[in-house]
Structure formats: structure tokens, C-alpha cells
Amino acid sequence: MTDTRMLDQGTQPIRFARGWHCLGLASDFADGKPHAVQGFGTKLVVWQGGNGELNVLDGYCRHMGGDLTQGEVKGDHIACPFHDWRWGGDGKCKEIPYARRVPLRARTQRYETVVRNGQLLMWHDPEGSAADHELLPPELPDVMTDKYTPWSWHTKEINGSHCRELIDNVADMAHFYYVHFAFPTSFRNIFDGHTATQFMESKGRPDTMGGGYGDENSTLKSVATYYGPSYMINWLEVDYKGFITEVILINCHIPTGPTSFTLQYGISVRKPEGLDEKTCAYIAERYTESFGDGFLQDVAIWENKVAVQNPLLCEEDGPVYQLRRWYEQFYVDVADIAPEMTDRFEFEVDTTKANEYWHAEVADNLAKRAAAEADAEAAAPADA
Missing domain, CATH: 3.90.380.10 (Naphthalene 1,2-dioxygenase Alpha Subunit; Chain A, domain 1)
Structure with a gap:
């Protein structure tokens, strides 16, 4: 039997935390283009539709896995670069240009978003609950005004x-x-x-x-x-x-x-x-x-x-x-x-x-520094 204390490194959680997560400054996503954000073990696609709303979906199309972050914003929707399936911010497929009908089950993972203090926050919950707005961080009333510098x-x-x-x-x-x-x-x-x-x-x-x-x-x-x-x-x-x-x-x-x-x-x-x-x-x-x-x-x-x-x-x-x-x-x-x-x-x-x-300790460090500087000065050759 040893008295040595062993380190328990444990295992990291498989799931990701429930709550509001900040993806960055809202203005960085407000250009009408799709943006890729790595998060929660996958890739997310973030875009601003023509209606001005910021949306977040899982980054991969539920049709055949196309990367939506490589697609194009068309109106309010994000269009997959593979077959042009167009997804709305509510997670539903809104249009398939070459098809008569959109399958009833054509839905993907969406994340509710809020802009707070000029930043885009999204709600993540492994249980799939609705976003709890009471848990949002507080508004900073003077930030984003001329009283403060920009972020x-x-x-x-x-x-x-x-x-x-x-x-x-x-x-x-x-x-x-x-x-x-x-x-x-x-x-x-x-x-x-x-x-x-x-x-x-x-x-x-x-x-x-x-x-x-x-x-x-x-x-x-x-x-x-x-x-x-x-x-x-x-x-x-x-x-x-x-x-x-x-x-x-x-x-x-x-x-x-x-x-x-x-x-x-x-x-x-x-x-x-x-x-x-x-x-x-x-x-x-x-x-x-x-x-x-x-x-x-x-x-x-x-x-x-x-x-x-x-x-x-x-x-x-x-x-x-x-x-x-x-x-x-x-x-x-x-x-x-x-x-x-x-x-x-x-x-x-x-x-x-x-x-x-x-x-x-700091006083001792300063004394040693002063002594070293004095020794260096004493050892320096005299000016000619």
C-alpha cells in the first residue's frame, strides 16, 4: 500500500453543456453570407436572411450531407451547394426547386438565437428543450452606445x-x-x-x-x-x-x-x-x-x-x-x-x-535584480 496520491484524470463528458453560448459579434454574421462555426462536436451554419434575422442550423444538409456553409443565402433561406435544397431558420426545408413537393419529414436541427449586447447567442440543450430566456445574461445598457468604445x-x-x-x-x-x-x-x-x-x-x-x-x-x-x-x-x-x-x-x-x-x-x-x-x-x-x-x-x-x-x-x-x-x-x-x-x-x-x-518573495527578487544590475555595471568597461 502506497501513501502516494494518484492523479485521477477521469473521462471527459460526452455531452455538451446546456445553456446559452456566444458565437461572436452579431455584426460579423450580418453580411448575407453563410458562416461556419465549429461547435458541439459538429459544424454550424450561421446566416442572416433577407428579413434581417440571424439563424443557426446544423451545418450539414439532411438530404445527402452537403455542407451548408459552402452554400448560398437565397432570400431568407440557406441553399445547399449540392442540390439546392433550401432551409429556413426554423429548421424546415422550404423549397426543392427540382421537386414537386418537399418531404414532410424534411427538418434539420435548428438553434434558437438572441442578440444580446451586440453578440449572437444560441441555446443548446441535449434534451432539446425550448430556450430559457430567463437564463440570458443581462443587458449592458451603455455598451453599444457612444459612452463606450466598440467591442x-x-x-x-x-x-x-x-x-x-x-x-x-x-x-x-x-x-x-x-x-x-x-x-x-x-x-x-x-x-x-x-x-x-x-x-x-x-x-x-x-x-x-x-x-x-x-x-x-x-x-x-x-x-x-x-x-x-x-x-x-x-x-x-x-x-x-x-x-x-x-x-x-x-x-x-x-x-x-x-x-x-x-x-x-x-x-x-x-x-x-x-x-x-x-x-x-x-x-x-x-x-x-x-x-x-x-x-x-x-x-x-x-x-x-x-x-x-x-x-x-x-x-x-x-x-x-x-x-x-x-x-x-x-x-x-x-x-x-x-x-x-x-x-x-x-x-x-x-x-x-x-x-x-x-x-x-517579490522583495527578494527585486534585491537580487538590483545586485545583478550593480554587478553588471561594475563589470562594464569604462568609456574611453
Whole structure:
């Protein structure tokens, strides 16, 4: 018998999460052309019909398997490139130009859609339920107005990880220091119903080169809430040398396979009063780069780690198991959702011990850097 703790890598869920998923900016699909989106183990076709509505169907024609994303939008319908079968946004075949009648069973998989905050969201449920509009993320009333900069939207394909790795970050206080180069000075979670929220305050580390959350001149107040399994709104207040900026970060993903997903993130910045449009755009671009760097720091971890079903935790690691129980509600039938998945749960991490150690480590790093710079200066040849 060994005392060694073994890693349980488990098996990834075969099904995909029930809930609202963001496919991207609605404007990117509003050009009258078919668009391919990889998701839920298949390919989806997205198009805007002549009536202005955005539609999402399974990407393969039910006639003989033609790729609808290679087809053509004709009126309100998407026409298959193979035999010109024309499908409506309701999933029904509307016309077969060479046939007298459309077969009664000519239906395909459709997905209900909503445009929210300038983004196209679709409802996915393995049980085939109607979309639950009460579970939509909230409207952001000032976004998409001249009070905020336009969305800066980015996409990254993640391979080798289940999307739960992304969700785990909600409860992970310590990784903000080691991965994102910040001191989390306050950190707590609330899980309630279909939402999971992280409240954090942090400041950057002076012993790193910045990037992500790590600018030593910045302090950060963050409230990040997942609305369902895949769509997070992160309200950020950044204090940079006394200059306050309000940022809204959307962090969302589309599962593409058991060990892959498409990460998407968008940033919009409230325009500071008294600044011209060019300066506001510059500020938004800098924050986009900064938080984009933060996502890439996570990606480097996800693509090289293994899944762990039985993580070995200390007190400061936060409520990882409780978060995973919350997340499980989206992977079981509605009838099997247990109270412990949705009951309100609150937890605050005591960051005292962590910050005592981290500040000492940073001070030591700075002292070593100063000594190395002094040695380098002393060894440099004198100017002629």
C-alpha cells in the first residue's frame, strides 16, 4: 500500500453543456453570407436572411450531407451547394426547386438565437428543450452606445483541454500571482442558481514585466460573473496612477469537442470624460492587449496540464469542488439537477498568509535584480 496520491484524470463528458453560448459579434454574421462555426462536436451554419434575422442550423444538409456553409443565402433561406435544397431558420426545408413537393419529414436541427449586447447567442440543450430566456445574461445598457468604445473581439482555439479548465479559474485565487503576476488582496466567491461570481481586488507585481493583471502601477477591482456554463461578464475598475478606467470584459467559449473549445473575449471601455476619440481608442487598445496577454498566460497552462478530477487542495485554494458541483448542473438532465448544484454558496479566501509570503518573495527578487544590475555595471568597461 502506497501513501502516494494518484492523479485521477477521469473521462471527459460526452455531452455538451446546456445553456446559452456566444458565437461572436452579431455584426460579423450580418453580411448575407453563410458562416461556419465549429461547435458541439459538429459544424454550424450561421446566416442572416433577407428579413434581417440571424439563424443557426446544423451545418450539414439532411438530404445527402452537403455542407451548408459552402452554400448560398437565397432570400431568407440557406441553399445547399449540392442540390439546392433550401432551409429556413426554423429548421424546415422550404423549397426543392427540382421537386414537386418537399418531404414532410424534411427538418434539420435548428438553434434558437438572441442578440444580446451586440453578440449572437444560441441555446443548446441535449434534451432539446425550448430556450430559457430567463437564463440570458443581462443587458449592458451603455455598451453599444457612444459612452463606450466598440467591442474589441478576439478568438483563440484551445486544444487538449476541456472547457472546465477555464471555469476552474473562478475559484483559483493563487494563480493570479503565479500566472498573471498580481497580488490578490481580496478574493471571494458566490455561487447561486445558474450564476457563479468571483469578487477580487488586486495590484500588480513590481518584479515582473507586467502583462495581464501584472502592471505594478495598477490596482484592480473585479467582479466576474458566469451566467450559465460559458458566458462571463467581468466588470473591471482599473486605477492606474490615480486615473480610473471602467472596463467590461466578456469571456466566453464554444465547446468544440471533449478536449477542445474556442475561447472568445471582447473588451469595451467606458470613454473617460474630456478625452478625444483617438485617445479613448488608444486606451481601449492598451487594455485589450493587457487582458489579452492574460488569456494567453492561461492558455499556456491549459494546453500543457492534465485534467485532475481529485485535486489536492489547501485552504487558500478556494471552493474548487463546490464550483465544480455548480458547473455540473449544465451537464445533467434538468430532472437530475440536485440542490447542492444550485443552492447559494459563499466563500471568502483569507489572503493574509499568501500575501506575507508573496511580498517577501517579490522583495527578494527585486534585491537580487538590483545586485545583478550593480554587478553588471561594475563589470562594464569604462568609456574611453
